Amino acid sequence: MTSPLDYLHSAGGSADVIRPLTWTTLIISTAVIVVIGVILWIAVSRAQARGGAEATRSIPIQEGARGTKWISTGVAISAVPLLLTLVWTMVALAKITSGGPANAIVLDVTPRQWWWDVQYASPDPSQIFSTANEIHIPVGMPVKVRLHGADVIHSFWVPKLSGKADAIPGRTNVTWLQASAPGRYRGQCTEFCGFQHAHMAFEVVAETPEAFAAWRSRQLAPAPEPTTPEQMRGRDFVEYRCGLCHRVRGTTAGALIAPDLTHVMTRAQIASGTLPTNTGTLATWIRNPQALKPGSLMPNQNMTGSELADTLAYLELLQ
Amino acid sequence: MREADYRTPHFGADSVEHRSRLLELWETSPGIKGFFTTVDHKMIGIRYIVTAFIFLALGGVESLIMRVQLAGPNGTLLTPEQYNDLFSTHGMTMIFLYASPILSGFSNYLWPLLLGSRDMAFPRLNALSYWIYLASGLFLYAGFLTGNGPNDGWFNYVPYAERAYNPGLNQDFYALGMVFLGISTTVGAANFIVTAMRTRAPGMSLSRLPIMIWGTLTASVANLLVIPAVSLAFFLLWMDRQYGTHFFDNTEGGQPLLWQHLFWIFGHPWVYAIVLPAMGMVSDGLPVFCRRPLVGYAPVAISTVATMVLGFGVWVHHMFATGLPAVSMSFFSGISIVIVVPSAIAVFAWLATIWLGRPVITTAFLFFSSMILLFVIGGVSGFMTASIPVDWQLTDTYFVVAHLHYVLIGINVFPVIGAVYFWFPKMTGRLLDERLGRWNFWTMFIGFNLAFLPMHVTGLLGMPRRVYTYGPGMGWDTLNLVTTIGSFVLALGVLLFIINVLKSLRVGVPAGANPWDAPTLEWAVSSPPPAYNFAVIPTVASRHPLWEARLGTRGARSSVDQGMLLDTGKETLGTSALNAHPDMVLEMPKDSSAPFLLAVGTAVLFVGLLLRQGVTVSIGTAIAALALLFWLWPRQELREREAAHG
Numbered sequence: 033m034t035s036p037l038d039y040l041h042s043a044g045g046s047a048d049v050i051r052p053l054t055w056t057t058l059i060i061s062t063a064v065i066v067v068i069g070v071i072l073w074i075a076v077s078r079a080q081a082r083g084g085a086e087a088t089r090s091i092p093i094q095e096g097a098r099g100t101k102w103i104s105t106g107v108a109i110s111a112v113p114l115l116l117t118l119v120w121t122m123v124a125l126a127k128i129t130s131g132g133p134a135n136a137i138v139l140d141v142t143p144r145q146w147w148w149d150v151q152y153a154s155p156d157p158s159q160i161f162s163t164a165n166e167i168h169i170p171v172g173m174p175v176k177v178r179l180h181g182a183d184v185i186h187s188f189w190v191p192k193l194s195g196k197a198d199a200i201p202g203r204t205n206v207t208w209l210q211a212s213a214p215g216r217y218r219g220q221c222t223e224f225c226g227f228q229h230a231h232m233a234f235e236v237v238a239e240t241p242e243a244f245a246a247w248r249s250r251q252l253a254p255a256p257e258p259t260t261p262e263q264m265r266g267r268d269f270v271e272y273r274c275g276l277c278h279r280v281r282g283t284t285a286g287a288l289i290a291p292d293l294t295h296v297m298t299r300a301q302i303a304s305g306t307l308p309t310n311t312g313t314l315a316t317w318i319r320n321p322q323a324l325k326p327g328s329l330m331p332n333q334n335m336t337g338s339e340l341a342d343t344l345a346y347l348e349l350l351q
Numbered sequence: 352m353r354e355a356d357y358r359t360p361h362f363g364a365d366s367v368e369h370r371s372r373l374l375e376l377w378e379t380s381p382g383i384k385g386f387f388t389t390v391d392h393k394m395i396g397i398r399y400i401v402t403a404f405i406f407l408a409l410g411g412v413e414s415l416i417m418r419v420q421l422a423g424p425n426g427t428l429l430t431p432e433q434y435n436d437l438f439s440t441h442g443m444t445m446i447f448l449y450a451s452p453i454l455s456g457f458s459n460y461l462w463p464l465l466l467g468s469r470d471m472a473f474p475r476l477n478a479l480s481y482w483i484y485l486a487s488g489l490f491l492y493a494g495f496l497t498g499n500g501p502n503d504g505w506f507n508y509v510p511y512a513e514r515a516y517n518p519g520l521n522q523d524f525y526a527l528g529m530v531f532l533g534i535s536t537t538v539g540a541a542n543f544i545v546t547a548m549r550t551r552a553p554g555m556s557l558s559r560l561p562i563m564i565w566g567t568l569t570a571s572v573a574n575l576l577v578i579p580a581v582s583l584a585f586f587l588l589w590m591d592r593q594y595g596t597h598f599f600d601n602t603e604g605g606q607p608l609l610w611q612h613l614f615w616i617f618g619h620p621w622v623y624a625i626v627l628p629a630m631g632m633v634s635d636g637l638p639v640f641c642r643r644p645l646v647g648y649a650p651v652a653i654s655t656v657a658t659m660v661l662g663f664g665v666w667v668h669h670m671f672a673t674g675l676p677a678v679s680m681s682f683f684s685g686i687s688i689v690i691v692v693p694s695a696i697a698v699f700a701w702l703a704t705i706w707l708g709r710p711v712i713t714t715a716f717l718f719f720s721s722m723i724l725l726f727v728i729g730g731v732s733g734f735m736t737a738s739i740p741v742d743w744q745l746t747d748t749y750f751v752v753a754h755l756h757y758v759l760i761g762i763n764v765f766p767v768i769g770a771v772y773f774w775f776p777k778m779t780g781r782l783l784d785e786r787l788g789r790w791n792f793w794t795m796f797i798g799f800n801l802a803f804l805p806m807h808v809t810g811l812l813g814m815p816r817r818v819y820t821y822g823p824g825m826g827w828d829t830l831n832l833v834t835t836i837g838s839f840v841l842a843l844g845v846l847l848f849i850i851n852v853l854k855s856l857r858v859g860v861p862a863g864a865n866p867w868d869a870p871t872l873e874w875a876v877s878s879p880p881p882a883y884n885f886a887v888i889p890t891v892a893s894r895h896p897l898w899e900a901r902l903g904t905r906g907a908r909s910s911v912d913q914g915m916l917l918d919t920g921k922e923t924l925g926t927s928a929l930n931a932h933p934d935m936v937l938e939m940p941k942d943s944s945a946p947f948l949l950a951v952g953t954a955v956l957f958v959g960l961l962l963r964q965g966v967t968v969s970i971g972t973a974i975a976a977l978a979l980l981f982w983l984w985p986r987q988e989l990r991e992r993e994a995a996h997g
Contacts, residue, residue, distance in 0.1 A: 035826025037813025039744040050740040057741055058811075061731035068698065068727045075705040076720055080642075082712035084785035085776070085866035091642045091709050093868070093901040099646035099703035106699030107692060114734075118688050121738040122681055128740060129677040145516075179674075184511040185607060187672055187747060191813050195743020196672040200608060201510060202601025205674035222747040222815045223672075224504055226511055227431040230818035306822075326431050 036218040039191040043217060043238075045174070045210035046128045046194045053117075053124050060113045128195075132174035132208050139167065139177045143186035143199045143221060145329060146228035147291055147304040152248070153178075161251050162279070164291030165234045166299045170244040171214050179205040187223035190236050196222050211238030218305070227327025233305025247298075254282025255294050256349050266346025269339055277330070280350065290330065297351045303328075311344055318343065360915045360924075360936060365886040369918055376921045377469070377882035379942055388942040390474035391882060395481050396460025397778060400771075402485055403453035407764075408849075409492075410444035411842055413437050422835040424823040434819035435502045436521075440495045442505030443525070447532060448488050450625040450763050455480070455539050457770055458567040458628060460778065462543070464873035464880060465561050467552025467889040469923035470939055472545040475946050475982065476538050482950030483535035487528050490957060494524030501525040504817060506618065506669075507588075509599040509610040514592045523961055526589040531957050533582040540571035540578070547571075550923060551931040552872065554891035554909070558652075561871055561894075562645065565652045566631030569659045570624035576663075577624075581617035584610055593963065608673060615666035623662040626758065627655055629766040630697055630726075633719045636766075636773045637701055639869040640716035641708025644895060644902070647700040654693035661690040671742045680739055687737030694730050698723060714788030718769025721796055725761025729754060732807065747817075750810025756803045768795070768848060775852070776866045780878045781859030787851045795844030802837025805830045870895035875911040887914035888924045891931070920988065938989050945982035952978055 034041055042051040081087040138153040151162045169175045179188050181201035188207060189196040197207035211217065221232035239247065258264045267283060274293070275285025281294040296302070299309055303325055307313040319340065321330040335343070363369070379389040389395070417437055420426040429437065459477060463470050471477045494500050499520040503512045512522045547560070547568045560568075587598040588610070597603035599610050638645045645651065667675065667683035701723050710716065732754035736742045745751060768791075776782045809830040814821060821827055865874040872889055873880070874897055889911040893899055896909035915924060917936065925935040956971030 035812040037815075037825065038811060039813060040811055046740070047744075050744055053738060054735075054741050054744060057735045057738060061735060064731050065724070065728055068702070069724055071702055072705070072720065072723055075702060076710060076712070078706070078710065079712045080709040084713055085782055085860075085862070088640060088642075088711045088713060089866070089868045091711050093642050093870075093898050094709070095902050096643040097707045099700075099707045100650070102703035102706070103647045103650050103696055103699045106702075107695050110691065110695045114688050114691055117734070117738055118685060121684055121688070121740065124738075124740045125677055125681060125684075181601075181607075184516055185508055189747075189815075191744060195740060196746060197743075198673045200673060202607065203674060220813070220815055224508070224511070224817040226516065227435065229815075230431070230820050 037191050037220060041192065043192040043215060044172075044212035045208060047190075047192055048212070049124050049127050050195060053120055056120070057117055060117070064110075064113075132176060132210075136208075137169070137173065137175045139175060140180060141167075141177050141188060141199070142180040142182050143188065143225075143232070144182050144289075145184065145226055146221070146232040146325065148219075148232075148234045149182075149291070150234075152251075159252065161248075161281075161294075162292040163251060163295065163299070165301065165304050166237060167209070167219075167234065168237045168239060168244055168247050169209055169211060170241040171211055171238045173241070174208050174210045177207045177209055179207065184225050185223045186221045186225050186232070188219065189222045190217050190219040192217045193236060198223055209236060211236070214238050214240060214243075216300070220305075228304075228325045231304055231306045231325050233301075235300060235305065237300075250298070251295055255280045256351065257282075258346055258349060260345065262342045262345035263349055264346075266342035266344070269343050270346055273333070274343075293347070293350060295350055297348060311348060314347060315340060315344055360917055361919075362914065363887065363916045365912050369916060370881070370886050372918050373883040373886060374881065376918070379882065385942065387947045388944045390470070390478050390940060390942055390946070392459050392463050392471045392474065392477055393778075393880065393882075393884075395477050396456050396458075398481055399452055399456025399459055399484070402481075402488070403449050403456055404849075406444050406448040406488060407453070408845070410441050410449060411845060413441040413444065415838060415842055417441065418835040418838045420819065421821075421831050423832060424821055424825075424828055426820050429819060431819045432502070435817075436495065436498070436500045438817060439501040439504050439507075439525075443491065443501050445759065446505055446621075446625070447529070448484075448491070450759060451536065451621075452484055453763070453767055454567065454570070454625065454628040455484075457632065457767070457774070458543060458563070461774065461873060462546055462564065462567070463550070463884055464777075464876065465564060465871055466546070466550060467555060467872045467885060467891060468546070468550040469884045469888075469917075470550075471542055472550050472937075473542045475940050475943050476542050478943075478946035479949055480535045480539040480542065482947050483538075483953065484532065486950050486954040487532035487535060487957075490531060490954065491524060491528035494521065494528065499524050506614055507585075507610075509588065509591075509607050512588055512610075513599060520961070522592060523589060526585040526592070527957050527961050529585040530582050530589075531953070533578045533585075534953070536574055537578050540574035543567055543571040544575070548928040549925050549934075550937065551926050552889045552891045553914075553924065553926055553931055553933050554907075555926075555931045557929055558649070559891060559894045560652070561631070562634035562648070562651055562655065563628060563631030565655045566628035566634075569656050570627050573620045573624050573659050573662070577617040577620045580613050581621075584613035584617070587613075589960075608670075611670050611673065612666070615669045616663075619666040619669065620659065620662045622758065623659055626762040627658065629763045629770075631655070632766045632770045632773075633701065633722055634697070635871070636715060636769060637719040638704050638708065639773070639867050640711050640713055640719070641704050642711065643704065643708040644870075644898075645700060646703035646707060647696070648894065650696050651700045654696040658690060658693040661686055661693070665690060665737075668737055668742065671739050672746055677739075684737055684739045688734065691730065691734050691737075694726070698727060698730075713772070714783070714785055714792055715769045715772035717789075717792045717796075718765050718772065721792075722761060722765040722769070725757055725765060725799075728804075729757030729761050732757065745810065747815055748810040749806050749814045749816060752816055753803050753806035753810055756806075760799055760803070765795075771848075771852070773867070774873075775855070776859075776862030777873055777878050777880070779856060779859070780862055781855050782862050782866060783851050783855045783859060787847060787854070791844055791847040791851055793844075794847055795841055798837050798840030798842070798844050800837070802834045802841055805833050805837075809834070865897065868897075870898040872896055872911070885911070887912065887916055890914055925991075935991055938991060940989060943982070945978050948978035949975055949982065952976070 140151040142149040179199040181199045187198045217236040219234040277290035379385040420428045590596040597605040664686040668687045892907040892909040921939040925937045952974030959967030
């Protein structure tokens, strides 16, 4: 019983702190339901009559025992798990909110309708780069995520690694990511944000520090130069059409209102976790995003077959 | 002048002539005129109940459409826009147009009967409260049916609700509709509070109130305190949208989180307001079928009030993920955990009542007793969300959807259906069919649990709320299919209930005054009760006026056939707040068209505001002002007179 977003399993960071508390409260809750259910069942099965009004009237009224012991005993027993949970909650809360090392990697994540803008911060401007919908982190190291609100409220959630944190316009919230094992961990927007709230996922890729360093230096590089005529025509098209919203570093496509495409082909998924990245899905998406994500802010592109082929030829280059 | 304001009411016994005199004074004239002018709390109560059930059915159909869409991955029945309209309208309908009004309906119908009075304290206000509820419901549904329904959830977070992201009329309908509906809830709450404090039968001290009165009274006080917050929030939103204010716009110094605070300061106490009266129904109804008084009357009454008091300190648990400081959140987390205690008191009181009683299994009993289990399931899942770190995982997943449905269906719908089985004979004079009732109960119980118990797992497996579809491979497919099947079984159960009501209205077994041999005052009058409720004002000497002989109550006995006659006008008795000592004769207003006209005028006013048409606004204001003038015009026969009882 495991699924990409389940939080009964965890893979590091604050999710590891939360998981045992979730399980414990879940087990306490289940036990309470079972105990109350059994008491109720026994109590009801002692029924003196069944039927309707006549059956009811046939059983005479009696004062009966006072029974207030039931209440005091029941409340006393209930207080134990409540107190336990309260203390554990505060301890876990303190642990999670104590922050992380000052020299941690810092990400600026800005969720937008309906994708994730991810920027790797650095005091050195030449080390800053942007990507989208896919976050890479080195295994075993806490990574600080600053969440910025841009349009409406979204919520950042990678259940296997950390709980939810909202991105609210005018505020910057901080959350931490840490993975104890390499892997791909799915994230999802969890605050209702409009038409495509359903299709607003992302992935956190945890990899060895070496692999992370390699990925990072590759992301820092500008887009590869086109070589074939198709690729060159494709770049031109991308610059004057796609560049109205997207950025491809190293070209004149420099807009920042849609995902950075400089290394789009290195990302496993497109359209915010909606489709796997390959030429076929790219073609479908570019031509008709409104069919895949109705209401998406990307308009359908009226392209001739050759325009599309050229564009795809160029995009495939963006490794 | 002052001398004339005193008088001694006549005491006496019930008689045929006396009753015919009262009937003449109290009965609503038949036909269309009576329909629009009645102030009889029983007619208003039944209207509330019927209207609320219609909204329940509408909200139910909306949910079934959504369940078809979600039955499997990548559903294509609905567009995202349609889905968002549907889930928002479903929430609005169930929470605002069903869950609260249904309880107002029962309370309206039952309160004067439970309290030994002839009407609510302010009968015309009562009528106004209903007409505005109906008008605002129609207003909100006019939006939905023209494609302008709410589309941002019932909680309606900004900035998505702001014009920049939501340019249609959807949010204007919702914002104005909610302010409009708030008038109904507010005047209704004020009426309940004064009714409970001023119009109880002599001797019905606070310690003898049925728990349902405690529930509705507590909820009404809460409503008076919190409705202003939500009305203000929606008004500010409307101003932001239409007049360029920036209350929630951070780019101009506003604050999106302000909305969440205003909304949840209202929203969470409101959750208790829509369950406490229903819990009261169980506390009053269940003991009748256990053939004994409720165990722990005082703790249960106190826990009702305590829940509400604590309920004002939990709203931030809806906002744990917004990045508020951990220290301030931990306060709200603590209260959210502590609030389990008063709920536990009620649960153990009910369990003890069944265990120590001699239960009789009827359909009403099945609904009331099963509610205990559903309440516990909804309670413990709520307790889980109270723990901040756990909530960071649970919140906004289907776990919370499962939780809130256990709370609202478990603690509101189940007691309400049970209450219909219990009080339908009082309202109509006929019993509901018990055989069909068993089918009704088991279909609803199985369908509900089939739909919502697995949904906890769907949530634990990470399915987010408010998504119009989901991809395959997430592990949610089978669970969602089961939920969809369960929801249709539940709907079938509700259908059986409706069939039972329609059938029993015509051919149900005649009930008599007290079919369940129940202890409280409403069962002392005929079924259905006469327009004036009580021929003489009863005197109450204990919590169980009709069981006193068998409970061996010592000392004075209650009396329902001798007392103040109050038949020289449309009168009932005003009593003191704590001990219910006779205080003054209350002159009750006759049927009046003013409430209806005021509601019509207000509706026109709100339509004018929606369309921003000055002329329409002026016409609506004029109608409302004239209706108010007519309503408030001083009348000699309505002056209050104190009883000269020394």
